[in-house]
Amino acid sequence: MKILAIDTSCDESCAAILDTEEPRLLADIVHSHVGAMKQHGGIVPEIASREHLKALPLAVNQALEKAGLTADQLDWIAVTNKPGLIGALLVGVSYAKALAYALKKPFSAVDHIEGHLFSPLLAELEGKTAPPFPWIALVVSGGHTELFHVFSTFQYKRIGGTRDDAAGEAFDKIGKLLGLPYPAGPLIDRLAKSGDRKKYKFPRAILEEYDLSFSGLKTAVNLQVKALGAIDDTLRPDLAASAQEAILEPLVKKIEQAQAMLGVKNVVVAGGVACNSRLRELLPGAYFPSPRHCSDNAAMIGLITHLRLKSGHLIADPWTTTATPN
Numbered sequence: 001m002k003i004l005a006i007d008t009s010c011d012e013s014c015a016a017i018l019d020t021e022e023p024r025l026l027a028d029i030v031h032s033h034v035g036a037m038k039q040h041g042g043i044v045p046e047i048a049s050r051e052h053l054k055a056l057p058l059a060v061n062q063a064l065e066k067a068g069l070t071a072d073q074l075d076w077i078a079v080t081n082k083p084g085l086i087g088a089l090l091v092g093v094s095y096a097k098a099l100a101y102a103l104k105k106p107f108s109a110v111d112h113i114e115g116h117l118f119s120p121l122l123a124e125l126e127g128k129t130a131p132p133f134p135w136i137a138l139v140v141s142g143g144h145t146e147l148f149h150v151f152s153t154f155q156y157k158r159i160g161g162t163r164d165d166a167a168g169e170a171f172d173k174i175g176k177l178l179g180l181p182y183p184a185g186p187l188i189d190r191l192a193k194s195g196d197r198k199k200y201k202f203p204r205a206i207l208e209e210y211d212l213s214f215s216g217l218k219t220a221v222n223l224q225v226k227a228l229g230a231i232d233d234t235l236r237p238d239l240a241a242s243a244q245e246a247i248l249e250p251l252v253k254k255i256e257q258a259q260a261m262l263g264v265k266n267v268v269v270a271g272g273v274a275c276n277s278r279l280r281e282l283l284p285g286a287y288f289p290s291p292r293h294c295s296d297n298a299a300m301i302g303l304i305t306h307l308r309l310k311s312g313h314l315i316a317d318p319w320t321t322t323a324t325p326n
């Protein structure tokens, strides 16, 4: 079976084709809208929706070309229907439904967070192995920071997460305060390598259970930046390193707390912030998907569809499925 998977939950138009036979990925295309967002200093939802209108058909055609298939050779259409930017999701869901209708092929939807959560299993499509269950899993991106206790495929419990900003959002907004372009996460990661992590004492929110908070940190960095006056290249590395540490330290603490309290050894970290080199250094025993599959992609949406089909629990549900932001 050849599954076409689509993800348009945020600012990347993604299309992938998975062959369930081996299984393997025949194509994995991502069109980022970063160029269109840079001039605005962040994601503008309306612009993301309009970019998807242009980039999604291109991504799907490229995926078909890469896989050496024509649309009528597809057997199943899968799409992310939640959570995400509602306009962006609507473009993907409408496109996928229309394609399924035109091709008379089954259609089903996937939860984007579930995609990130089980993205470590993509390793198995490349002949590698993902860590065995159970996991403590952190999904950490521009839109989400959620901690899960994962018992097995599709058996999991959310145990905590951010009460306000996502960690990636904290990277991007703090980057903006430091005069860096969007998305600032990778730039802060790079700058921090030559900075002093202890130079500025930024706060870490200590919340009960497994909850996290980053909005206070953003305010603290803002106050520090104002106190310093003009921010230049001599100040940026120390500010970046100190702020990065204040974002990452609570994430690592909550993971370690969950490991100890729940008696779970294996840790997986997924989502865009999982590309961060310092986070990888702080969690040497954790499993991180390849950077390409940490960021948004449709391969993970295809994988979820394949796994659900294999377990016999997936029913094609074309006309009642809708896009929802949460």
Ligand code: KG4
Pocket: 010, 140, 141, 142, 143, 144, 167, 168, 169, 171, 172, 183, 184, 185, 186, 189, 271, 272, 273, 274, 275, 276, 277, 294, 295, 296
């Ligand atoms: O998963 P993703 O591609 O999109 C969603 O938000 O769903 O994650 C993007 C986020 C952005 O906030 C970006 O700044 C952050 O991931 N990011 C990083 C790094 N690479 C991407 N944050 C810190 N360090 C990085 N190396």
Ligand code: ZN
Pocket: 112, 116, 141, 271, 272, 295, 296
């Ligand atoms: Zn994502």
